[in-house]
Amino acid sequence: xxxxxxxxxxxxxxxxxxxxxxxxxxxxxxxxxxxxxxxxxxxxxxxxxxxxxxxxxxxxxxxxxxxxxxxxxxxxxxxxxxxxxxxxxxxxxxxxxxxxxxxxxxxxxxxxxxxxxxxxxxxxxxxxxxxxxx
Numbered sequence: 001x002x003x004x005x006x007x008x009x010x011x012x013x014x015x016x017x018x019x020x021x022x023x024x025x026x027x028x029x030x031x032x033x034x035x036x037x038x039x040x041x042x043x044x045x046x047x048x049x050x051x052x053x054x055x056x057x058x059x060x061x062x063x064x065x066x067x068x069x070x071x072x073x074x075x076x077x078x079x080x081x082x083x084x085x086x087x088x089x090x091x092x093x094x095x096x097x098x099x100x101x102x103x104x105x106x107x108x109x110x111x112x113x114x115x116x117x118x119x120x121x122x123x124x125x126x127x128x129x130x131x132x133x134x
Contacts, residue, residue: 046098048126049082053098063096064120073122080126101126 044055106124
């Protein structure tokens, strides 16, 4: 059972730039009578400016993490979403960009395996909008 709460919108200063941030909170629990089973979970949203896609069950979008090991690629992604390349961001592990910002060519072709998981190429960098859902 899901109980959506209002989205929270705020702004932070990153290297003297005013950067909007947003998150949504969804209150979930499995049994109305069991208080111990209640928990709050954060719904991840795409960090691309102007995109409000949320990583929720049934979403047609995939959400991709920023590279932790490849500093150059992480800096390219940060610049692509409007941060400075040298921004010190403590929560980068929580940042996601949805598949609406990648083209079909950004994914490794499926080699006919059973897995339908789409994997980004290591050279993929998000762009403002790609017309189709991938």
